[in-house]
Amino acid sequence: MSVNLDTLAIDDGDAFYEALRVLHDGKTPHESAVLNFRIILLLANQVGDEALQEILRVATASE
Amino acid sequence: MSEHHPIVIVGAGPVGLSAALELAALDRPSVLLEMRSAESDGSRAICWSQRTLEIWKRVGVAQPVIDRGVTWQVGKVFYEEDLAYEFDLQPEPGFAMPAFVNLQQNIVEGLLLEAVEAAGVIDLRWATTVTESSSTDEQATLTVDGPDGSYVISCDWLIAADGARSTVRRDAGLSLIGRTFEDKFLISDIRMTGTMPTERWFWFDPPFHQGRSTLLHRQSDDVWRVDFQLGRDVDPEEETDPERIKKRIQAMFGDDIEFEIEWVSIYRFQSRHLENFRHRRVLFAGDSAHQVSPFGARGANAGIQDAENLVWKLDLVMSDAAPESLLDTYSDERVYAAAENLAVTTQTIDFMTPQSDTDLALRTATLGLARRHGFARPLVNSGRLSVATVHHGSPLSTADSAVFEGDVELGGPVLDAPVHGSNGDWLLDYVGREFVLLFYGSTSDVPAGLPPDLRVVAVGEGGDIVDISGLVAKRLGWSEGCGVLVRPDQHLAARWKSVTIAGVVAGLARARGMAEAA
Incomplete structure (x- = not known):
């Protein structure tokens, strides 16, 4: 499966960015880390195994 | 005083006792040395797996353990006050043995000891400590301290089941990695x-x-x-x-x-194991060879599988029916099992004892989601409980030439299933101790000219046993005309959609460690 790396698949990018940012308002670094992992786990289960391997590869290659 | 024996076993824990019983079942006497003067004091290991019970069933110890212990198959994992994950280790019926029996190790040892006494060929010596051991390529030698003083024993083969602080391992200069x-x-x-x-x-x-x-x-x-x-x-x-x-x-x-x-x-x-379970004439089994976290019951249960894997190979080598190198496959297969158990239990350790803020955050997120959502529950890890090892890539297995859709895997044990026949109500009553060809069909359909030392069990109408619930077929994933070669430890060595004499002869030779000769 090829992962979409070229175009944004979210309608309003700025609104999404802001929504993601404010989720962390008032949270300690630990609470934020837990929240991020919850989001990652939910997304991971949504996309499934095949895309996940590619996503993990792209993510670590983008440091 | 000096004496020589074919087989000496050091350590009368569950592994040493099981090895002695397996040997006795093949008419092989052994001398069993134990430093304690009676069975263990504390309970130590408590969970005995389905595969362990299947092995003990063949030496008559499974039913006493089941009768004396408590049978269970459901596990629940809680996070704070809420249920986060639940598992059932035997969701499908149709097995003679339960998923798990819990019973204190000292009581289990007592039951194994009763069988040891009844066997009559096991020379058990209590309060006997190995003070020194060594091995050449021809024999192993022990200096021991017994109730009547110090003496020397030599043997053709030494099974070191002397636990985590193994003296034999120390004397061999080996360390756990x-x-x-x-x-x-x-x-x-x-x-x-x-x-x-x-x-x-x-x-x-x-x-x-x-x-x-x-x-x-x-x-x-x-x-x-x-x-x-x-x-x-x-x-x-x-x-x-x-x-x-x-x-x-x-x-x-x-x-x-x-x-x-x-x-x-x-x-x-x-989380440690030996790199090689064989050292000249010494064969390490159980905790002397591998140690893992107890959450998963993968210590003693792996040790019992070691004993089972070892004994038939030792028997064939001692009978000159297989090359000595067959014992190296004991190491190959059981080091593979130890590495698998180590990997699985290390994942549990990582979940149970987060080593960094990030690890802890990941675990907290997982447990929090598992409380409410099914998808996250299988990620919760409080121990993955012992299952029989499938020896993937074993040199004794003949690679499949066709696809089998069943639950049984090449290199893994045949799964039990209810049957009708004259020697018991379960499939596993018909395999083990010697090489067996399970054949799907009637006795008259079995191809002529199979090796005479291979026992054939025809499954079906007009055969030796009947697959009464269809579970044999489901679990083996087979159909009319198929054949399955089963090792003396009930593990699957080869299988064919259509049985040929040449195929069976080659598969049997390979499973006996004679691949080159085949």
């Missing part, structure tokens, strides 16, 4: 009249032991195993103080709880 973890755990076996169900209950961060984990597991005679995670920087002496343990138990069950402490021990996780 792996890690010891920092977190300390407290085992307390307590006697109380509880109302909890016979299930494995595990808590992450419970109200009565905040920030850490606790396991509660029932044993026989109203004894319960309570295992508390303590953390890194604790004083073992303080923690084993009965008053301190009493407070922990009361926090868990309430101040009114009445109980007695049976046995207490502090331990740390070990």
